Structure formats: structure tokens, C-alpha cells
Amino acid sequence: MRFPSDEGELEVLENIDLDLYPREFACLIGPSGSGKSTLLRILADVLEPTSGTITIRNGAPFTRAIVFQSYNLLPWNTVIQNIALPLLIRKVDKAEALRQAGEWVEKVGLSGFENEWPKNLSGGMAQRVAIARALIQKPKLLLLDEPFGALDALTREQMSLELMATWESVQTTVLMVTHSISEAVLLSDRILVFQDRPGKIVEQLRIPFERPRTGQLRDTPEFTRTTRQLRELIEQVKNGTGDTR
Numbered sequence: 001m002r003f004p005s006d007e008g009e010l011e012v013l014e015n016i017d018l019d020l021y022p023r024e025f026a027c028l029i030g031p032s033g034s035g036k037s038t039l040l041r042i043l044a045d046v047l048e049p050t051s052g053t054i055t056i057r058n059g060a061p062f063t064r065a066i067v068f069q070s071y072n073l074l075p076w077n078t079v080i081q082n083i084a085l086p087l088l089i090r091k092v093d094k095a096e097a098l099r100q101a102g103e104w105v106e107k108v109g110l111s112g113f114e115n116e117w118p119k120n121l122s123g124g125m126a127q128r129v130a131i132a133r134a135l136i137q138k139p140k141l142l143l144l145d146e147p148f149g150a151l152d153a154l155t156r157e158q159m160s161l162e163l164m165a166t167w168e169s170v171q172t173t174v175l176m177v178t179h180s181i182s183e184a185v186l187l188s189d190r191i192l193v194f195q196d197r198p199g200k201i202v203e204q205l206r207i208p209f210e211r212p213r214t215g216q217l218r219d220t221p222e223f224t225r226t227t228r229q230l231r232e233l234i235e236q237v238k239n240g241t242g243d244t245r
């Protein structure tokens with residue numbers, strides 16, 4: 001992916017070669033400005049790559065939903081209207097769209113807030129709305145761009161456990177950008193380590209812990225060992241001693 005800039009073209013992504021598998025939870029971790037959001041926007045089909053292709057091997061109709069770094073809720077729509085929006089855009093009957101949205105309000109723990117305006121929500125609640133609005137589309141691929149980046153540490157931990165539980169019930173493929181090593185290890189089947197200038201995937205780490213997982217996993221020695229391994233891998237990449245495929 002190249003963007004035009006004042007000094008000619010800016011190469012943001014180079015040789016991205018990535019396979020995502022059905023029902024896999026993958027995390028993307030890497031420096032700020034390395035092109036992670038750009039890659040997600042390409043995968044979400046909201047940005048056309050300069051070159052290269054994305055192949056979908058099975059499962060037509062293939063739906064993908066993205067939760068952007070900023071929540072992007074419509075301020076003039078209530079919680080339930082925001083969640084129902086993707087269905088209304090697809091011309092689903094309004095009563096049916098609101099019925100499904102009502103179910104999602106419950107699933108993401110927002111009961112009682114369905115008629116609230118986005119400006120009256122906390123960051124965690126707004127993020128729940130954004131995730132529900134993505135999942136109501138039953139996407140085969142869910143792209144999450146630092147979904148918990150703006151939340152305090154405790155809310156963030158709680159939200160990531162909630163996301164994991166929701167994901168285990170919907171079983172969609174997830175690619176999530178995060179800057180948190182422990183969040184990535186807790187949630188992922190696979191972690192992709194990104195390098196910058198230009199952005200590329202230089203390392204992968206498989207996370208073998210069994211599912212379903214709970215928050216207690218974080219208190220185990222295996223978890224500590226895996227987070228250390230990931231931290232070392234990221235350090236190697238940063239110092240240029242990593243594998244630069």
C-alpha cells in the first residue's frame with residue numbers, strides 16, 4: 001500500500017502475506033504508525049490496496065465488519081438504533097432489525113440503556129455498542145482496531161474477557177490490533193508481530209492455551225512465560241535482530 005505524500009509516495013505496507021483461518025482469533029501487534037489500521041481497512045474493503053489481492057476461499061456470502069479505533073457511533077441515533085443500523089442499511093425490516101438489536105443490547109450488557117444517546121455513554125459502553133453493531137451483521141471476519149485503547153485498565157480487562165466470551169459463542173474469525181501484550185496472549189490463537197517503515201509481518205507466535213479460557217489463565221506460569229516470549233520477540237523485531245521475512 002502506498003499513499004501519495006509531499007516527498008513522493010509513502011510506502012506503508014510491503015509484502016503482506018497473511019492467511020486467516022475460519023474461527024481463528026489473531027492479534028496484530030506492532031509500533032504506532034506501522035500500518036496496522038491501514039491493513040485492517042484494506043481487509044474491511046473500505047480501502048483499495050495499491051497492489052495485491054485478498055482471496056476468500058470459502059463461505060459466500062462473505063461479510064466483514066470493522067470496529068474502528070474511534071467508535072464512530074452516530075450521535076443522533078440511540079444505542080439500539082446504532083446497533084440496528086447495519087441491518088437497516090441492508091433493508092432488513094425495521095421491526096426485525098430492532099428485535100435483533102435488542103438481543104445484542106442484552107448480550108453486550110447494555111440492558112436499560114437502549115434508548116440512551118451516545119454522548120451519555122462511558123467509553124466502555126460506547127465500545128460495547130460498536131462491537132454489537134459489528135456482530136449483528138454476523139460477519140465471517142471481524143476486524144477490531146484497538147477496541148479497548150481508550151479504556152481504563154480495569155474496564156479494559158473486563159471488556160476483553162467479555163469479548164472472548166462473545167466470540168466463543170459466535171465463532172467468527174477475528175483480527176484484532178492491540179498494543180497490549182497480555183491482552184494479545186489471553187485472547188489469541190496466533191499473534192502477528194508487525195514491523196514499521198514499511199509495515200510488514202515479521203514474526204508469528206502461536207498461543208496454544210485451551211479454550212474456553214478465563215481470566216485466571218493470566219495467573220499461571222505458562223501465561224507469564226508466553227508474555228515474556230512475546231515481549232522478547234517484539235524487542236528483537238525493534239532491534240532489527242528478528243527474522244525479516
Ligand SMILES: Nc1ncnc2c1ncn2[C@@H]1O[C@H](COP(=O)(O)OP(=O)(O)OP(=O)(O)O)[C@@H](O)[C@H]1O
Nearest residue numbers: 003004010012030031032033034035036037038039
Ligand atoms: N489516507 C492516508 N493518506 C496518507 N497517509 C496515510 C493515510 N492513512 C494512513 N497513512 C499513513 O500510513 C502510516 C500508517 O498509518 P496507520 O494508521 O495504518 O498506522 P497504525 O499502525 O494503525 O498506527 P497506530 O498504532 O498509531 O494506530 C502512517 O504514516 C500514516 O500517516
Ligand SMILES: [Mg+2]
Nearest residue numbers: 036037069145
Ligand atoms: Mg491504528
